[in-house]
Amino acid sequence: MTLLVDTSRQLNDTVARAAALSELASTVRAALPRGSEAEQDGQRIVDAVHLLMERLDALASGRSEGSTKRIRHDLRTPLNHVLGYGEMLLDDVRSMPEPQLRVMLSQVLEGGKGILQGLDELVEDVLDDGHPRATPLPPAIRHRPPPAMMRPDALAGRILVADDNPDNAALLRRRLTPLGHEIVTVSDGAEALAAIDEASFDLILLDVMMPRLDGFEVLTRLKADDLTRHLPVIMITSLDELDSAARCIELGAADYLTKPFDAVLLQARIQSCLEAKRLRDQQAEVLLRVEQERARARELLRVILPDPVVDELERTNRVKPRRFEGVAVLFCDIVGFTRYCDRREPEDVLPQLQRLVEAYEDAMGVHRMQKIKTIGDGFMAVAGLLDPVEHPVHHAVTCAADMLRIAEQVTDGWSVRIGIHEGPVVAGVLGRRQFQFDLWGDTVNTAARVESYGVSGSITLSRHAWDRLTEERGLAPEGRSLGLVSMKGKDEVELVEYLERM
Secondary structure (H helix, E strand, C coil), rough: CCCEEEHHHHHHHHHHHHHHHHHHHHHHHHHHCCCHHHHHHHHHHHHHHHHHHHHHHHHCCCCCCCCCHHHHHHHHHHHHHHHHHHHHHHHHHHHCCCCHHHHHEEEEHHHHHHHHHHHHHHHHHHHCCCCCCCCEHHHHHHHCCCCCCCCCCCCEEEEEEECCCHHHHHHHHHHHHHCCEEEEECCCCCHHHHHHHHHCCCEEECCCCCCCCHHHHHHHHHHHCCCCCCCCCEEEEEHHHHHHHHHHHHHCCCCCEEEEECHHHHHHHHHHHHHHHHHHHHHHHHHHHHHHHHHHHHHHHHHHHHHHHHHHHHHCCCCCCEEEEEEEEEEEEEECCCHHCCCCCCCHHHHHHHHHHHHHHHHHHHCCCCCEEEECCCCEEEEECCCCCCCCHHHHHHHHHHHHHHHHHHHHCCCCCEEEEEEEEEEEEEECCCCCCECHHHHHHHHHHHHHHCCCCCEEEEHHHHHHHHHHHHHCCCEEEEEECCCCCCEEEEEEEECCCC
């Protein structure tokens, strides 16, 4: 079997993980009651890790025999023992009052799962049934890399080290700086919080025992703040402070390290935290983009549909059609617009039409009217539909008066004709790809015909709408009857021209 250049680091990293797992498993076994079944399970885990290390060593030295499939099986077997006995042992110690055993066993299980996850890929890359995939390494290079060597895919981060012992902080700086990390050191918890307020970090290495504010208090404050609660923290403890490590993990620490540091274990745990933070940052960025797109979609919908309709659509994913009573419907049309367009270029016409429609939309808000749509040079609006008002016809008439003045001010002498009718309507949303909120019913049809029979530069109401206007406010506005007109599907309808200027 031949070891490859590209996989040497991966194999050495796996060997280092197994060594760290062996040390942790031995610590667990020593902490278990002597002569108990739990201690026997702990010994089985230790033996399984030792067997795994022997087989990894054989793989590294080229002494592994059999097919790739067989070697993979032989490596997985001790890992299965680690995970199986570890899970049973974890269930047995849950009732014990000491939390450190649970913490260490959880670390054993996570370490075994981590090795198992990359094992198949490792064997496939290192071996191919005896045939090398790349140029083999010279024998002299087949050694465990020095602690400062960084994996090609490893992440570099900005790390804050909080430790009141300057020698510890200096040691961490010397070990981590060659790996590409930027290290900032502080000597107590208060300085750590101040540094985090002033700058951003990817990871915190936090000593438990510190003056002024200890690690517990710093961790508690970080996890209570929405701005820092997701910042990964690795606690630094002594070997006799495992109960403190357990408490820190319960408070939200991502991991812990014991002093003196194992260089490989230090690098592995830092990389694990940095990778987890990178994934969370990427997830947060994706969620932010999704929310921005949702906000943009909502904004576009509110351009097309009325706000209450958009709200209902977001709540229920549909808009229920409804019947509304006592709605004033207004139609406005530009007189002679077709002939005007025929004699001019579109670049001369559309800017004026855009200014007129925008000014009309502003007038809608002032008079609590709701724009429904524009149809060519026609403009349709209502009062008393989605925004209930006490006197809908009065709102429509006062808005229409403003619309007449606006047409004189923002256009090149355009004259508009406005018609108003009042009554029940049915409202709803049509379309699946292109939504449109619209109205239906006799009231809508009548209002459109009132406008078409109306007087240029004036406001025309049906007799019914005129009577509602006088009833609503108890006023006697000045008007002129235009007589009876025949409308399709209806009896003759009397029209009244509104003569007052408001």
